[in-house]
Amino acid sequence: MTGHAWLLLATLAAAIGVLVLLINSRLKFHPFVALMVVSIGVALVAGLSTEQIADSVEKGAGDILGNVGITLAFGAMLGRLLADSGATERIAAVIVDRAGTRSLPWYMAGAAFVIGIPMFFEVGLIVLLPLIFSVARRLQADGRIKGSAHVYLAAPTIAALCTLHGMVPPHPGPLIGVQGLHADLGTTILVGLICAVPTIVVSGPLYGRWIAPRLAVHPDRELVAQFTGRAPAEDADTSSAADGAARPGAAGAGRTGGVALGWALASVLVPVVLMLLRTVAELALAGSSPVRHVLTFTGEPVIAMFAGFLFALFALGYRSGHAPEKVRESLTGAIKSVAGILLIIAGGGAFNQVLEDTGIGKAVESAATGAHLNLLLLGWLIALVLSFSTGSATVGIVAATGILAPMAGDGGVQNSLLVVAIGAGSIGLNYVNHAGFWLVKESFGMTLGQATKSHTAIQTLVSVCGLLMALLISAFV
Template identity: 35%
Template sequence: MTHTTLLLIAAAGVATLLLLILRAKVQPFVALVVVSIGVALAAGVPAADLVKTIEDGMGSTLGHIATIIALGAMIGRIVELSGGAQAFAHSLIDRFGSRRTPLALTVAGFVLGIPVFFEVGLIILMPIAYGVARASRKPLLGYALPMGAAMLTVHAFLPPHPGAVAVSQAIGADQGLVLLLGIPVTAVVIFLGYLLSRRLTRREYPMDPAVYAEVYGEESAPEAAGSSTPAASTADDGHGTAVLTKPAATDTNPGLPAPAFGTVLALIVTPILLILAGTLGQNLLADGSALRAVLTVLGAPMVALLIDVALCAYVLGARRGWDRTHIASVMGSALPSVAMVILVAGAGGVFGKVLVASGIGDAIADVLDRTGLPALVLAFLMALTLRAAQGSTTVALITTAGILTPLLQRADLSTAQLSLVALAMGAGGLSVSHINDAGYWMFTKLTGLDVASGLRTWTVLTTAMGVIGFGLTAALWPLV
């Protein structure tokens, strides 16, 4: 087939994918598999090879990321149900003082956002923002906006979150380098987002009376708009999983002291330090070195997370009175919520494999080469466009990686450059959170904002932070 025909098939495939997800409300996993089969057949992949192509795409993707996502979810679940997340946030508020409480909650969102999925983190921390707003008699949005944006930023940029893990695997980026470069980039993006949020929240926005009453203990809010209550609201998390949008209490034992701040922080950073140590060992130590071999094993993301799961289970569970059955139950309870995320990631791998096997990937690479745009720019713009079109950060990142992988392979980029490309995709995936994004609805419902106010605050802030994130990755490009 000609390149033009292949490109038309690819465009029709992406358009069909968006229609299935947005209009027909088909679950993203099913939509990706259906579109992958259709694109493969239309592009001339032999019927006898179709099943093998799908299995290869699913297997090569899930073989790397399924364990990482599952272990990361277990860590987050143990931290959540042990009360560690709330204790950590309250400790930060005490350390920062009342005047810097919004910054303390932003830092809490950043740190807790690493092991805890965005939706869960928002549910855990929002009651704390409610309590602080009630005590200070200040607008809730000033506390919640930078905190929520911080968690979404980590969700888009950093492993072990599913989009970042899938992108790193698909394009061949090193997850250790993604963390090494991404953590400071993310920290700067979040801090600048915090400063921008202070400007965005200078004026007061209409607030749902029910949420106002829940936060401040009064019956109505000035200039209130709307009347729906978030008490029993649910939203789709972008992967087909229903998530509760009302703040939920943790399953803690009131007879036990809360986990210490230092303990929670140490457990959160342990896998990060192990992964970074493995990356540095491979780059700085000689081949054949015993220390390099040890660090390589300990720094493998799966091993690092497995070690941290064991530490969390002992320190936050067994040492605090949980029996083995309860620990197993808590760890198992983390899996249903990420099962669909894992399948969506695998289906994205199938789509990428089909693009390569059909020759569409090379055709797209040729066209993108002719644009003259750097790979970094293409990665950001494509992820941003897909994010704005269909809402899910994870789906946008996985689809972008599948489309751009042939071009990136042809460009012969270094591992560090590929890591920056992964971060540029994350910046695009962070941007333009609006009315087709479950995260947008979760945030606006929990803060009592109407649609227009949500667009003026949450959408503007996430888009600005995405652009800042891309600017920082572009600034680092000449250095690697």
């Protein structure tokens, strides 16, 4: 480690501190603005010329938006089609319709797992709230559970949604990691799913069963009525809660009746299957095979998400009976909802490129090598600290990816495991400066302490379990 390398490391530490300060101070900078300020500041301190700074910022932002931005836009529109058509409610209702009391958390985790593949955490939770409220009301009326029925059902839902959101492509965070660390997409999906299953089991149904009797959570009746379509007076009458109107999926019956389960599942799985087929083709077929060329093309993230979106547009959009104008307005709203995330991703790309062009990434590599830190643990820790400090999992992922990119190999399972570890780190310690924390707290009428014991604890369990799974797999590959 030379003196210049130590200066670069000090610059990086100061940049991270400034980034946290700008986002959390009274100024409340938008993360995109904060990332741009820090990127340009780091470039100036590290000695890049003004021409190099402009090129570095433009290249970093443009490259990552080209690789991730369009995919994210198609994913947002696909999620909106699934929600508007009632397809997600249909899937959830079918999964839990025949579940017993003890198996309900497992079925809820399954429903959230399927729905969480193409949807952001917040969107997936809002979509599943009607089901959670309806089933919880039935459980309370029957007196079959001690403590909070809402926490009993919400815990596996939160665990599954946040696990997929942080650790499994095609969500934007893992896609950023795949692009920045040059990991194979199909391998990352497979590794992410392998890590996700035991993580969800421990953090969701098992933890939910333990914590539910210890929390007295009662959502606002007006909010329950809004999501379930029942008047507050009806909700108070527990004697009617076990009738047919309170069965799982009843809240969305008006919208889901015309959605066939096959169409709903196909719309969710088309992009994921295309991406997985690409990996299978690259492993099993010769380079000159026409089938391999076709599957490689259709398995590209942009093409796979575009194909999934087009399939859902006709299968769920136009076939649902909605006017084309309404479908277009809904899709426009979906794009607007992710505009902020796209800007943060662009800012993160600029920051990553500056770290590379200034040599800071190489300095971090030298320091980590000298300290003999495990790369997966280092990536997890950086993402955890930045996500907790800034209130943005995306900031944690893009910054950790940029810092560790020089240390990553040329591909393979280890790079995919690093993507998973960084994503797991970004999930942990989800607290009051995260939007998801407040969504859960207000939706279920929790106190600050209750939200901490449920939502924050669940996401931190997911984070730790995800890292442990990545480390375990790393020991055998």
